[in-house]
Amino acid sequence: xxxxxxxxxxxxxxxxxxxxxxxxxxxxxxxxxxxxxxxxxxxxxxxxxxxxxxxxxxxxxxxxxxxxxxxxxxxxxxxxxxxxxxxxxxxxxxxxxxxxxxxxxxxxxxxxxxxxxxxxxxxxxxxxxxxxxxxxxxxxxxxxxxxxxxxxxxxxxxxxxxxxxxxxxxxxxxxxxxxxxxxxxxxxxxxxxxxxxxxxxxxxxxxxxxxxxxxxxxxxxxxxxxxxxxxxxxxxxxxxxxxxxxxxxxxxxxxxxxxxxxxxxxxxxxxxxxxxxxxxxxxxxxxxx
Amino acid sequence: xxxxxxxxxxxxxxxxxxxxxxxxxxxxxxxxxxxxxxxxxxxxxxxxxxxxxxxxxxxxxxxxxxxxxxxxxxxxxxxxxxxxxxxxxxxxxxxxxxxxxxxxxxxxxxxxxxxxxxxxxxxxxxxxxxxxxxxxxxxxxxxxxxxxxxxxxxxxxxxxxxxxxxxxxxxxxxxxxxxxxxxxxxxxxxxxxxxxxxxxxxxxxxxxxxxxxxxxxxxxxxxxxxxxxxxxxxxxxxxxxxxxxxxxxxxxxxxxxxxxxxxxxxxxxxxxxxxxxxxxxxxxxxxxxxxxxxxxxxxxxxxxxxxxxxxxxxxxxxxxxxxxxxxxxxxxxxxxxxxxxxxxxxxxxxxxxxxxxxxxxxxxxxxxxxxxxxxxxxxxxxxxxxxxxxxxxxxxxxxxxxxx
Numbered sequence: 093x094x095x096x097x098x099x100x101x102x103x104x105x106x107x108x109x110x111x112x113x114x115x116x117x118x119x120x121x122x123x124x125x126x127x128x129x130x131x132x133x134x135x136x137x138x139x140x141x142x143x144x145x146x147x148x149x150x151x152x153x154x155x156x157x158x159x160x161x162x163x164x165x166x167x168x169x170x171x172x173x174x175x176x177x178x179x180x181x182x183x184x185x186x187x188x189x190x191x192x193x194x195x196x197x198x199x200x201x202x203x204x205x206x207x208x209x210x211x212x213x214x215x216x217x218x219x220x221x222x223x224x225x226x227x228x229x230x231x232x233x234x235x236x237x238x239x240x241x242x243x244x245x246x247x248x249x250x251x252x253x254x255x256x257x258x259x260x261x262x263x264x265x266x267x268x269x270x271x272x273x274x275x276x277x278x279x280x281x282x283x284x285x286x287x288x289x290x291x292x293x294x295x296x297x298x299x300x301x302x303x304x305x306x307x308x309x310x311x312x313x314x315x316x317x318x319x320x321x322x323x324x325x326x327x328x329x330x331x332x333x334x335x336x337x338x339x340x341x342x343x344x345x346x347x348x349x350x351x352x353x354x355x356x357x358x359x360x361x362x363x364x365x366x367x368x369x370x371x372x373x374x375x376x377x378x379x380x381x
Numbered sequence: 382x383x384x385x386x387x388x389x390x391x392x393x394x395x396x397x398x399x400x401x402x403x404x405x406x407x408x409x410x411x412x413x414x415x416x417x418x419x420x421x422x423x424x425x426x427x428x429x430x431x432x433x434x435x436x437x438x439x440x441x442x443x444x445x446x447x448x449x450x451x452x453x454x455x456x457x458x459x460x461x462x463x464x465x466x467x468x469x470x471x472x473x474x475x476x477x478x479x480x481x482x483x484x485x486x487x488x489x490x491x492x493x494x495x496x497x498x499x500x501x502x503x504x505x506x507x508x509x510x511x512x513x514x515x516x517x518x519x520x521x522x523x524x525x526x527x528x529x530x531x532x533x534x535x536x537x538x539x540x541x542x543x544x545x546x547x548x549x550x551x552x553x554x555x556x557x558x559x560x561x562x563x564x565x566x567x568x569x570x571x572x573x574x575x576x577x578x579x580x581x582x583x584x585x586x587x588x589x590x591x592x593x594x595x596x597x598x599x600x601x602x603x604x605x606x607x608x609x610x611x612x613x614x615x616x617x618x619x620x621x622x623x624x625x626x627x628x629x630x631x632x633x634x635x636x637x638x639x640x641x642x643x644x645x646x647x648x649x650x651x652x653x654x655x656x657x658x659x660x661x662x663x664x665x666x667x668x669x670x671x672x673x674x675x676x677x678x679x680x681x682x683x684x685x686x687x688x689x690x691x692x693x694x695x696x697x698x699x700x701x702x703x704x705x706x707x708x709x710x711x712x713x714x715x716x717x718x719x720x721x722x723x724x725x726x727x728x729x730x731x732x733x734x735x736x737x738x739x740x741x742x743x744x745x746x747x748x749x750x751x752x753x754x755x756x757x758x759x760x761x762x763x764x765x766x767x768x769x770x771x772x773x774x775x776x777x778x779x780x781x782x783x784x785x
Contacts, residue, residue: 132456133477218616236616240563242764328564329763345748346473347452 126354132347144354154355156330157337160246164333165314165366167250168257173306176258177299180265181291194263201260209323212252213239216324245329249320257313261306268302269295304374308367315363334359403436404682406689407461409451411672412706413441416646420705428692435685455479455677462680463690466508468499468670468740469567469747475507476745481676482507486687494694496671496712499740508673510712511694512702515667515735516575516635518542518659522652524549524556524632535656539579539605542633542659543612549632550613558613560622560634564759568619570741570751571668572635573758575658576602578739579665584750585742592779594754595772603761603768610762627651641727642707655730657737669738671712710735746782753778 126144130137148154183194200208215222216238223233234241238248272295280290318335325331327340334355342352412421418441425437440461442450448470454460455474466474474480484506491497496510518536525534528548536542546558562572577584580602583593593599615622615631626634627649635658644651658665674694676686692698699711700719709731711717722728741747757775760766 132452133473133479135477236563236614236763240616240763326566328759344449345752347456 122349122353122356125350126357128350130348130350132349137350140350144351145358147351148355148358153332154334154337157327157332157334160331161315161317161333163246164250164253164317165311167247168253168314169307169310171254172257172261172310173303175254176261176306177265177303179258179262180269181295183262183266184269194266197259197262199259200256201263203256205256205319206323208252208256209320212248213324216248239325240329242330245325246331249324249331253314253317253320257310261310264302264306265299268299272298300374304370307370307374311366311370312363315359315366334362403434404685405436405438406463406682406686407438407440408463408465408689409440409442409447409454409461410465411442411444411447413443414706416642417702417706420701424693424698424701428689431692432685432688435689437689458679460677460679462677462682462686464675464677465511466673466675468496468673469751471500471508471673471675472502472743472745472747474675475502475505479678480507481678481680481683483509483676483687493696493714494712495714495735496669496673499669499671499743500673500675502743502745508675509690509694511672511674512699512706512708513669513671513710513712513735514637514708515669515710515731515738516571516637516658517667517730517734518633518656519626519636519640520545520633520654520656521549521626521629521631522654523629524552525654527552528632535654536633536659537657537664539576539659539661539665543605543608546609546613546632556630556632557615557625558632559609559615560626560631561610561614561616561762562622563616563618564755564763565618566755567751569755569758571670573603573606573754574739574741575635575665575667576606579658579660580605581661589742592776592783594757594776594779595769599772600769603758603772606758607761607768638707638709638728638731641709641725645707653727655727657730657734664737667734667738669735669740671710749782750779753782 125137127139127141128137129140129144179197183190183197214220217223218233218235218237218240220237222238226233234244238244276294276298277290280294285293316335317333318339321327321331321333321336322339327333327336332340338352338355338359341348341355408425410421412418422439425439429435429437442465448467451460451464451466451470451474455477460479471480482505487497487506487509491506494510496513497506500506500508500510520536522532525545526532528545528551530545530548534545536545548558549556550558562569577599580598582596582599582602585592610616613632615625617625619636622631622634623636623640623643625631626636626640627644627647629651643649644653658667660666674690676683676690680686694712696711696713696715696719699713699716700721702708703711703716703719704721709722709728717732722732741751744750753775756778757771760771760774761768
């Protein structure tokens with residue numbers, strides 16, 4: 093059966109309309125209003141050129157949220173990736189109860205972030221389990237709880253995020269490990285390569301495409317961190333991130349759409365540059381078999 | 382002849398239709414609690430029965446995102462005819478010409494109500510006071526007794542409060558002298574401002590040209606607040622503090638009349654003391670806020686909307702509301718005389734405290750100003766910032782906001 097162009101267009105129309113109205117239009121519109129001083133309640137809007145972008149560069153709240161976002165991204169991504177890979181390597185082996193561990197590691201990834209954030213808020217509070225554990229190993233927890241201290245709040249959220257994310261990325265690494273031909277390991281073994289050599293010469297190079305996917309996806313997700321901040325600290329105690337800043341500026345207080353849109357485009361550019369850098373870094377030595 | 386009859390029938394039908402056409406008034410309000418919502422609905426039904434030409438459409442808002450919904454609705458010209466506004470929000474809407482100036486409509490009975498100061502912006506009244514609110518000092522009498530205080534002890538000064546919190550703190554490692562608020566947005570400043578005002582500090586000079594946040598009295602106030610926090614503070618959000626207080630873990634907290642409601646409805650057993658906010662030498666000043674009803678400038682039925690607002694805020698309906706919600710501060714002076722309010726010593730504390738309470742300036746930039754104040758308090762309490770420096774930075778921020 094052949095489809096006419098009109099028929100194909102008719103079938104694609106619902107998606108095209110949804111894309112146009114809910115994605116394309118807001119993207120273009122927010123780019124334009126990033127050059128205005130638009131506020132929701134204000135009667136008139138002025139064209140301000142690059143003033144919003146200039147103001148962002150000298151806004152201490154924005155710069156603080158930018159710094160916190162980078163700490164979050166650079167702190168969680170390497171840890172998540174290394175732990176997920178380690179867990180995938182362990183789970184890849186045959187041992188009793190393997191399925192139970194696999195499900196257990198994956199469970200946090202399919203649990204609602206809000207639920208997890210609420211549970212961890214309790215764990216981190218003064219007198220909570222984590223504070224008690226810290227005391228047991230001789231560390232003194234912050235006086236008012238981990239989330240009520242500028243020194244520990246962001247790192248506590250990062251730790252929770254790593255715990256939550258590793259299961260999902262472990263599963264992707266596991267899929268990557270399964271796709272590596274066993275013959276390569278057999279051949280390496282015959283040629284006298286030990287386990288460590290096999291890991292660095294076969295496993296790691298062949299997992300590069302998977303690792304790239306994980307790094308890019310996790311970076312984008314980490315740059316957009318919001319829910320955990322919103323639920324656990326409301327951006328207080330040095331935990332405000334870029335998306336939280338955009339939310340606070342654009343969707344609360346005075347609804348400064350123009351300023352918030354400019355901040356959103358700064359974040360867009362940062363994510364784009366970061367993802368591009370990761371692609372370039374990994375493209376240098378592509379391995380194929 | 383037939384044509385004439387047909388014409389007469391058509392005209393009659395049209396006239397009947399017109400006679401039955403009702404004016405629909407939309408009202409957005411925040412009271413969704415199962416104790417109070419039926420009372421609101423009953424009031425609406427009573428009004429509709431007394432005014433068969435008016436139909437009231439009720440929409441519920443939540444405190445979590447009600448402000449955002451109202452702003453979006455007004456911004457997109459889809460706001461309701463009548464909206465319930467918190468006292469801090471009135472200036473923001475009034476400054477953008479989104480609320481009807483009701484100065485003339487309320488002139489006749491304004492002397493019978495309190496709270497107009499919070500509804501007046503630029504010399505015009507933009508909302509009618511409904512239910513007011515203030516904060517008082519609550520204490521656990523049992524803990525005070527254990528700490529060696531006589532049963533009739535009430536801390537009247539900050540010095541006495543400080544001493545009592547420390548004695549309670551010394552009772553046990555799991556008992557705290559003072560409930561100290563975490564930096565919760567829109568809440569922290571309401572806890573600090575009573576200390577601020579009670580020390581005689583002012584936010585702005587009388588002519589409004591200078592921000593006085595970093596004055597000597599302001600610095601003293603934050604130092605007193607910080608000492609309570611540092612020496613014996615149980616830190617949590619407002620709900621967490623109240624939970625711990627009701628469990629008997631905290632000696633003193635500052636809270637509103639909703640705490641009385643919780644104690645009653647949750648059948649909490651606590652030997653409660655309610656007292657006025659202490660002062661430096663004499664009694665101090667508390668925070669005053671409240672719920673107001675305003676009419677959208679774009680409303681097509683402002684007269685009917687005002688009629689409904691007058692009905693809802695009438696003394697009888699305010700008493701009904703307060704009894705159902707256990708609210709302590711009706712705006713109507715006549716309602717305040719009702720026997721219900723003299724039935725509890727704690728309600729009386731609120732009624733008297735509100736006479737010694739200030740409200741923040743009615744300023745469209747208040748949301749930014751309160752943010753700067755909260756940052757100063759947060760910096761001094763949680764980031765080891767110097768008190769004077771924190772207030773000085775906040776003052777600079779407020780001056781910048783005002784200059785813009």
